[in-house]
Amino acid sequence: MSPSPSEGSVSERLAAAAAFALIGRAEERSRLTELLAPEGPAAVFVHGPGGIGKTTLVTGTLASLPLRTITLDARQVEPTEPGALAALGAALGAPAPSSAPAAAHEIAAAGADVLVIDSFERLNLLDGWIRNELASALPATVTVLLVGRRGPNVAWRTAPGWRTLLAELVVGPMTGHDVDLLLAAHGARGDDADRIRTFARGHPLAAVVAAEALARHPGLPLGSGAPADVVEELFAVILDDLPPRERATVEAVSVLRRVTVPLLAAVVDGQDVEEAWRTLRRLPFTTTTATGLELSGVAAPVLLEALELRDPLRVRGLRARAARAVLDSLPVGPDWQSTADLLHLVQNPMIRNAYAPPGMLQHPAEQARAEDHDEIVAIARRTTGEESARLAERWWQMRQEDFSVVRGGNGEVAGFSVVATLDPDDGPPEDPALRAVVGHLRRDPMPPGARAVVLRWALGSRHGEQPSPEVATLVVDLKRTYLELRPTLRRVYTVVADWSVAAPVLRVMGFDPLEEVHVGDRRFVLARLDFGPGGVDAWIGRHVLAEQLAPSSAAAVGDVGPAGSPAYAVPEPGRATADRHSVLALTAREREVLALLAEGMTNAQLARTLFISERTANRHVSNIFTKLGVHNRTQATRAATAAGLTG
Incomplete structure (x- = not known):
């Protein structure tokens, strides 16, 4: 018996149809069945544009095969190693495994044939861990099926062994x-x-x-x-077709990642929350999830774009009210859903991209391998001097696990970073930068139980610490550490050779310069980001609140604290460069378009990729040029790179 076409919303009817039977797609279904055979590849990417039916194809095909499947919906998974392990444990009906090898052992012990990760782009930060740790540890009898909007990034194609173990299935229009x-x-x-x-x-x-x-x-x-x-x-x-009151409710929730009763109460100011909830439940473009209500993938961007064009002040107010509601809930304890709600509201791409990468932005950062040593030291020597290279060697000897790399098209190291979680006396003692960090921690101690992180290097092979796609990727990768440690992380320290070059990125993230540090015959600047009371989640919330202020206004401390609690200090958004400040003024969709534009896409390609009309793509590009004050795609690409939208 098939589902009645008159029951439920569009999203629910699509899901129900997939559960009963896959409609059509004979060629794609046959190809996917071949790829899932025992002698098939170890990893299969099923990818295509939004709304094309990838999940329906995978769900329907697997339902017809005698295969034991474990499925993760990446939209609900915290993009950290502990988050992924917890999700795997839940899918297996067991506690979270202690490591990727332990997870692989439990997956095999459960008799699984296929591990499906849907909406794989949402685990952007974990791409390297999934490839190098989890998938590599699985037995040959288990296929990893990765479903998302883009195919494998360059690291999958250049990593030793994976090139011959990889397959793709591109999902296109139906017959x-x-x-x-x-x-x-x-x-x-x-x-x-x-x-x-x-x-x-x-x-x-x-x-x-x-x-x-x-x-x-x-x-x-x-x-x-x-x-x-x-x-x-x-x-x-x-x-x-909606009455004005119902339409106002739908527009209000368009700024949210998900709709919960507290968030709904925050954005439908003065309305009956139960009535608003019933209104949303009745609409043909909402669906109920385990964590609340969601607008369909088509509804959310269409509604928000229209509202931002018509009433940007209202959008800023809605985001601010939603952020305050999340911040009010933080004393109860941090949880991934609240963090994700805040990340959805924040507009700063250096923060947001960690969770919601724009367009087809890839994240080819991964833990360094032993054979990367020589290239890493050479990059440090070429870009920051001989003494810095010697110290990179010492860090490698003591903390190799803290090195991450970005690879080029041939698998070479295109950039590297060192991100270390430190106790006051940890790391190479002869490093002047580390001694400066330890000295500052002793002069200005953190609260009991708080932790600090040092970003010791983030260097591209071509331009060192200057803005580049490689450095942008490494800075975004730092957010993985933020997310993993957010319950206890209080400070991040870094050292840079040229503060005037690094400031456009570091200032907008909240870093302030502290003191000069001499490394050999070169001078560096030690900078610090203090997340303040409430940790990382409150820091993200303060960014949301600061962004909703008019661009020319100063953020006054004490203006944005939730009722009955100490005021939240707001970062100063006006200290970034003009280019970066302009990028922050773009809407979320405009930044997504800018990221794809920077990859060389034409307006027609933008439209196909995002499933928007070419007319809408043209309007977005025109708005981007106006807001950035640029006249061509080359200038817009430079602004995108400086803002961390390319990588």
């Missing part, structure tokens, strides 16, 4: 016959089905949204543009 089957399952027949098939051009989400709109407005013109053009128009029709 006309398959679209007919899909429309029949959603109750669209006759002339309506013919019209939908003509404009959908094989995109299942376009077909489903059109069927929903025609069910509400029989005879509605569908137009003849690309599917994304028509979907935007049809979605606007669905929204226009």
Whole structure:
């Protein structure tokens, strides 16, 4: 028995249809079945644009095969090693494994044939750990199936051994016959089905949204543009059906990652929360999850973009109220869902990219291997001097596990960083930078139980610590440490050779210079980021609150504290360079477009990748140029690189 087309929302009906049977996709299904055979590859990437049906394909295919499957939804997984291990334990019905090898052993002991990680791009920071630690430890009988919007990054193709153990399945438009089957399952027949098939051009989400709109407005013109053009128009029709009060509720929650009762109460100021919740539950584009309500993948960006264009002041107010609601809950104790809610609200790309990488941004950072030693030391020598290279050698001898690398197209080391969690007397004692950190910790001790981290180097092979895709990737990788240690992390220290070059990045992250440090015959600057009361989560929340202030206003301490609690100190957003400040003024979607533009995409390619109309892509590019004060793609790319949007 198939699900009734009149029951539930679009998202729920799609999920229900997948549970009963996969509609069409015979060629892709056959290919995926081959790849999952015992003699198949160790890792399979299933990728394609949003709404194309990747999860439906994988779910339906696996349901028809006699395979034991363990599935992780990366949208609900904290992008840290402990978070991934906890999620694996929950999927196995057991406590969190102690390590990747222990997890691999338990997966094998459970008789699993396939480990599925859906929305894999959400585990951007863990790409190297999944490849080098988890997947490498699994027995040959287990296939890792990675489902997401992009294919494998360069590290999968250059890492020893993986090139021959890797396969890809690109999911594209459905055939006309398959679209007919899909429309029949959603109750669209006759002339309506013919019209939908003509404009959908094989995109299942376009077909489903059109069927929903025609069910509400029989005879509605569908137009003849690309599917994304028509979907935007049809979605606007669905929204226009809502009474003003209900539409205001939906617009208010468009700023949220998920809807919970406390967050809903914060953004629908003055409305009855229970009534607002019932309104959202009834809508055809919301779905219920284990942690709250969510708008569908089409609804959220369309609603938010329209609201930001029409009423940016309201959007800033909504984000600020939502951030305060999350901050109010922090004394109860940090949890990943609250952290993710704050990361969704923050607009600073150097912070946000750790959790929600824009577009197809890859994260080819991974733990250094023994054979990387010579290249790492050579980069340190070339960019920061002989004495710095000698100290990098000593750090390698004592703390090799703290080295991360970014690789180039041929597998070479394109950049490296050292991120060390330190006790006051840990690390190479002869390093002047470390001695300066220890001295500062003794002069200005942290609260009991607090921890400090040292970012000792973040150097690209071509330009040292100057802004580059390699350095941006390494700085984003630092956020993995932030997330892992957030319950106890209080400070981050770093040393830079040229503060004027590093300040645009470090200032916007909250770093302040402390003192000069001499390393050999060179002078460096020691800088510190103090997360303050409440730790990392409160720090993220303060960024959200600061960003919602008008660009020219000064953030006054005491203006943004939740009721009944000490005021939160707001970082000074006006200290960054003009380029970075302008990038922070872009909307989340505009930054996503800018990141893809920086990769060389045309407006047509942008539209296809993001499943938006080319008209909308053109508007975004025009807005980006205006806000950045640039005149061409080359200048916009420079601004994207400086802001950490490329990597």
